[in-house]
Amino acid sequence: MSTIMLEAxxxxxxxxxxSRRLRRLExxxxxxxxxxxxxxxxxxxxxxxxxKAFELESIFSSVFExxxxxxxxxxxxxxxxxxxxxxxxxxxxFQRVSAKDVLVRMVPLHxxxxxxxxxxxxxxxxxxxxxxxxxRCQAQHLPEYIEVDIGGLAIDDVLHLTNIKLPKGVEFAIxxxxxxxxxxxxxxxxxxASLIEEALAAxxxxxxxxxxxxxxxxxxxxxxxxxxSAEANESEEDKDSV
Numbered sequence: 008m009s010t011i012m013l014e015a016x017x018x019x020x021x022x023x024x025x026s027r028r029l030r031r032l033e034x035x036x037x038x039x040x041x042x043x044x045x046x047x048x049x050x051x052x053x054x055x056x057x058x059k060a061f062e063l064e065s066i067f068s069s070v071f072e073x074x075x076x077x078x079x080x081x082x083x084x085x086x087x088x089x090x091x092x093x094x095x096x097x098x099x100x101f102q103r104v105s106a107k108d109v110l111v112r113m114v115p116l117h118x119x120x121x122x123x124x125x126x127x128x129x130x131x132x133x134x135x136x137x138x139x140x141x142x143r144c145q146a147q148h149l150p151e152y153i154e155v156d157i158g159g160l161a162i163d164d165v166l167h168l169t170n171i172k173l174p175k176g177v178e179f180a181i182x183x184x185x186x187x188x189x190x191x192x193x194x195x196x197x198x199x200a201s202l203i204e205e206a207l208a209a210x211x212x213x214x215x216x217x218x219x220x221x222x223x224x225x226x227x228x229x230x231x232x233x234x235x236s237a238e239a240n241e242s243e244e245d246k247d248s249v
Contacts, residue, residue, distance in 0.1 A: 011071035012079075013060055015040075015050040026098070030054070036096045040075065040082065042103035050075055050101075057096050061087075065151040068114045073101055081146070083110065106147040111180050114150060115139045118193060120158030126195030131162040137192045140168070141180040148176035157193055165194040 018037060026037040034054045041047035060066055066084060073082045086100035104110065121133055140153065155171055168183035168190055183189040 011060060011063060011066050011069070012074060013052060013056070013071070014074045015052045015076075017076055018049040018051045021049055030095070030097070036099060038099040038101060040073065040080065040101045040103065042082075043105065045103065048075065052099070054096060057099070058094065061096070064115055068112055068149070069151045070104055070146050070149055081105070083112070083146075104146040106145065108146045109143065110146055110149055111141060111143045112149060113139050113141050115152045116155050116192070117152045118155050118157055120156050123158040124160045124195060126160050126162040126164060129162055130198055131195040132198045133157070134194050134196060135192075136194065137190065140171075140192075142173070142177050143180045144177040148174065150174050150177060153177075155193065157195075160193075160195045162195055162197055166192050168192060 015038065030036070035051040036054050036057050038050050038052060039047055040050055065071075070081055070083055073080045080101075080103055082101040083104055084099070085102040086098075087096065088098040089095065090097060116135075116138055118133070118135065121127055124131075124133070127133060142150075142153075153171065153173065155166065157166060160166065168179065168188070171192065173179070181188050
């Protein structure tokens, strides 16, 4: 479980008008807490503290604690409503969970040992096809993230879902071994931009060498061969005329 703790208070003034007043006048976020064997509860939180907590990646994928008037609940974020273009949180749904509740959640992937991968050392580029996966597990086993070790990947190697080692008690929401769901997660490929740059550099070097040879009065090898061929043709024509 995450170490995040959010503090909230009961909200008795309900309705759209009350929610707007909370946001505009008191800088608070209206929210609702539901789930378990308890009734839904309308609450509000300080907007600045919510924004600060939302800077943490783990809050979106883990179980954390919500203190409502001093009483602590174990919850997950179920839904967040944001302003279309302002950094403003409009409303939050929290769901109560117990340790044995089975959850289906999107969890971020953390890629490790990229700098040690043979493909990277050889100049390859890492391509992250997926950055999160959907998993199923009990709340007590819900990880904040899943590590993916790519330290052994060479150029043109591809790591698929079935290659990922999941934590204890965690499984993919959809079995990747069935129905063609073994999607690629990360791969290493040749850096095409570097190849283009090398080709351009080679062309520039050849052009520079040609220009230097012309400046020194030396005819390029192709021109010399052409002149020799012309002289040979003229000699053959002279013989035929004789």
